[in-house]
Amino acid sequence: MLRNLPRSPRRGAAREIEEQVLMSLTFREFVTALHGLILGAGFLLAFTGGFAALWGYRSEWLTNDGAKAALRKTMLSTWTMATLAWATVLIGTYVLYPWYRAQPPGIMSSLQLQGYSRSYLLSNVRTAGWHQFGMEWKEHVAWLAPILATTVAFVVTRQRHQLLYNAHLRRVLLFLFAISFFCAAVAGFLGAFINKAAPLR
Secondary structure, three states: OHHHOOOOHHHHHHHHHHHHHHHOOOHHHHHHHHHHHHHHHHHHHHHHHHHHHHHOOOOOOOOHHHHHHHHHHHHHHHHHHHHHHHHHHHHHHHHHHHHHOOOOOOOOOOOHHHHOHHHHHHOOHHHHHHHHHHHHHHHHHHHHHHHHHHHHHHHHHHOOOOOOOOHHHHHHHHHHHHHHHHHHHHHHHHHHHHHHHOOOO
16 A cells, blocks of 8 residues: 555755756766767768778779769768867867876775876776876877878878879778777777776766
């Protein structure tokens, strides 16, 4: 019988407030989502379009009109990928990373350190690897993604008249594109796990 009784207004209001808090994002969580989910997802889509366009850009497959359309698609995809890669890395480096490495004001317990992601990870042997390997990769190797993506976009724009007939050039660009994607994918994978272990709030 007690199960069917209506809940008190006070308990209902408290639960509603708790649900609203759970569904809201702090500013830091929003910037983290922008960095990883929105810009990262756009980067992956642009990579797919650029890689497919470069792969299909062959003289034996395309007419003159088809080659012009493929070139426009290739240039758009490569420059979009480069722009999104730079935006992702710059936000990660100059916005998120200072929050991540913030120093606690004094000696704190592990529970209190949860607001200081780097210190929280290093405080436990089981989580220290996420900083020592994961964040080191993100700090350094992840910068290769925008650099290589910009290189590909620049060469596609500069050598656009050679792409149709120069198979070696296309292979080199596809290789650089793939390395750029690999660096970004590993950085995104590690970033997701680091944020899971020590989220920025």
